[in-house]
Amino acid sequence: MNGRELIERHLELWNAKDQAGWSALFTDDATLAGPGGLRGSGPEIVTTFYRLWQxxxxxxxxxxxxxxxxxxxxxxxxVFEGTHTETLHAPGGDLTPTGRRVSVPFVNVCEFAGDRMRDFVLYFDQVDLLTQLGIVAATV
Incomplete structure (x- = not known):
């Protein structure tokens, strides 16, 4: 599986809500990092990341x-699109459900080890997300 195919499969399993399949695409020592201080390696961080958003x-x-x-x-x-209907257990603290729908552009940079992901770094605008959730006031 080449890099494009791996990324496409990764998204297919994410959108299918297949946690076991999605998690299996990571090496056992994979590192993950994201905004707000989410950082770690191994199966636990992969599961934490998946559950945080799903x-x-x-x-x-x-x-x-x-x-x-x-x-x-x-x-x-x-673009990540969804409705915030359950508590978001973010690294900086819990955000109670707002019932708001979000559409948040993001970039994910990955390194591969064969047909699995070894390093996964997520970038998105946290202020944009918090504004769409109504937690931060929109400014002009």
Missing amino acids: ESFPDNRCRTLRIVDGGTSGVLEA
């Missing part, structure tokens, strides 16, 4: 905008 936005879907396959690494540009 449980707090159960109707979420990720829509691909662009995939760049660099061989041993790749980049995904996409």
Whole structure:
């Protein structure tokens, strides 16, 4: 499986809500990092990341905008869309459900080890997410 195929499979399993399949795409010592201080390695951080988003936005879907396959690494540009109906257990503290729908662009940079992900770094605008949730006031 090349990098593009791995990223596409990753998104397919995410959107299918297949935690076991999604998690199996990571090496046992995979590292994950994201905004707000989410960092770690191994199966526990993979499960934590998955649950953080899938449980707090159960109707979420990720829509691909662009995939760049660099061989041993790749980049995904996409949009996360979902409704915040359950508590978001973020690294900085819990956010109670707002019932608001969000559409948040993000970029994911990955390194591959064969047909699995070894390093997974997520970038998105936290202020944009918090504004869409109504937690931060929108400014002009």
